[in-house]
Amino acid sequence: MGKAKKMKGSQSFRQRLLLSTLSSTRIVIDEIRADETIPGLRPHEISLLRLIETVTDDAVVKINETGTQLKYKPGIIMGGKNLVHNCALTRSIGYYLEPLIVLALFGKKPLSIRLSGITNDPKDPGVDTFRSTTLHILKRFGVPAEGLGLKIESRGVAPNGGGEVLLTVPTVQTLTAVHWVEEGMVKRIRGSTFSVRVNSDFEHSMRFAARGIFNNLLPDVHIELDHRAGAQAGKSPGYGISLVAETTTGCYISADTTVSFGRTDETGELDFEKKSRVSAEDTGVEIASWLLQEIEKGGVxxxxxxxxxxxxxxxxxxxxxxxxxxxxxxxxxxxxxxxxxxxxxxxxxxxxxxxxxxxxxxxxxxxxxxxxxxx
Known part of the structure; x- marks a missing residue:
């Protein structure tokens, strides 16, 4: 391992950690939010470092007292069974999943890990999108479908989470290069709504509104309801919708969002306060329109x-x-x-x-x- 790459600032934190681990490159990141009221690494960034330590062996993480400097020496990606990680509640599980899935492919053993925290929020792709879309993208590159899965055991929204997913990722020796330029035509739309600690009417409204937009365009639209109660409903009220368009060439284009009643940001202000006033019907329309925009942009x-x-x-x-x-x-x-x-x-x-x-x-x-x- 050569000398460390020197970097500055908090941008691209996840990718820097992921790519540093994949390429076995030591990094030193300085001036992490050095000028902000609350300087240094955020709870979710420290949680991500702990998660990487959980799935690797011999990684060395050194953070200075103010949290504004990180020294990271990557270890060997191990994977392993029955691992557990509690994700910090400042970001949803989706924030952790993207780097984790790629790392796990290059592990010594297949990965199976339980992640707990927030399953759905507007900032990161929800766990439904990982299940309906992200895992399909991996298969294009030769990742075996067997052993690749994401099970939503319970849902949790901001601010208190309480959701839990079980992720399994097989290992690969190498990934296969792709020639993937044909988007094809949309042949069907699938999706799901969910609601926790609120009336399931919210789901019916979202689904009805979303279907109303698609039904003019194609007949094959199916949106499932997933109302959770009791322990499976996490600790905070909220609802959301996740949609995916499947094309004739096997592309999956997704859009999702969640309405929850706020988490406070670092300044103590309610973060999603405005968002939480959007009606369920408007949420359905908004996400259906967003999906149509994504399809219109083109791309696989x-x-x-x-x-x-x-x-x-x-x-x-x-x-x-x-x-x-x-x-x-x-x-x-x-x-x-x-x-x-x-x-x-x-x-x-x-x-x-x-x-x-x-x-x-x-x-x-x-x-x-x-x-x-x-x-």
Whole structure:
């Protein structure tokens, strides 16, 4: 392991940790929110570090007293059975899932882990989206369907969470490069609504409103209800909807949101106060319209999955991957920079003016799961 990469600031924290671990690169991050009222790492960032320590062996994490400097030396990705992690409630489980799933692929053993906390919130993709969309994207790259799963044991929304999911991820030796540029036509829409500690009428309203928008466009729309009660309903009231459009070429385009009655941000202000006043009907309309916008943008994944798509392409065996996305999201662009910095992989980016989409090509870095070879 060479000398440490020096970085500044709190941006791209998850990706820096993920790519540093995958590429076995030590990092030192300075000036983490040094100028803010509350400087340093946030609870969810420290929780993510603990999670990485749980699934790896010999990782070294050093945080200075103010939390404004992190020294991280990655360990060996182990995976393992029956692991448990309590996610900090300042972000939802979705925040932790994206880096965790990619790491787990390169583990020594398949991963099975229980994550508890907030299952659905407006800031991160909900656990339903990971189940309906993210896991399908992995299969494109040769990840076996067997052993890949996400079970929602109980739901939890902000501020107090109380949700729990069981994630299982198999290991791979390498990922297979993809040629994935045909979006195809939308053939059906699937989705689910959920409600916890509120009347299930909220779900009927969301579902009815969302269906109303799609039914003009295609007949095959099915949205399930998932009302939870008792221990399965977590500790706070809320409701939400998650939708996915499946295309004729096997693409999954998703959109989701959650309405909960606020979590306080660092200043003690209620964070989602405005959001919580949106009616269930408006929420259904809003998310159905958002999904249509994502479909209209074109591309084989929606904008929230661009970062994951690029990381998977860059981690493949040294063959050419070619993918199409809609407008490049700022998260997507940031990911491309981070990949170049850690993996030395550069993407060739070519706008396709006739469709308003962007075609990206790269040669994979040839990441190999060494620990799996040895076993």
């Amino acid at each position: 994944v929606d904008s929230t999955h661009q970062g994951l798509l690029f990381i998977l392409c860059a981690s493949c065996q040294p063959d050419v991957s070619k993918v199409r996305v809609g407008t490049l999201s700022s998260y997507g662009v940031e990911t491309l920079r981070n990949i170049k910095e850690f993996m030395g992989v550069e993407f060739n980016i070519r706008p396709d003016p006739s469709t308003g989409t962007v075609i990206l090509k790269c040669v994979g870095s040839g990441l190999v799961n060494l620990s799996r070879k040895l076993s």
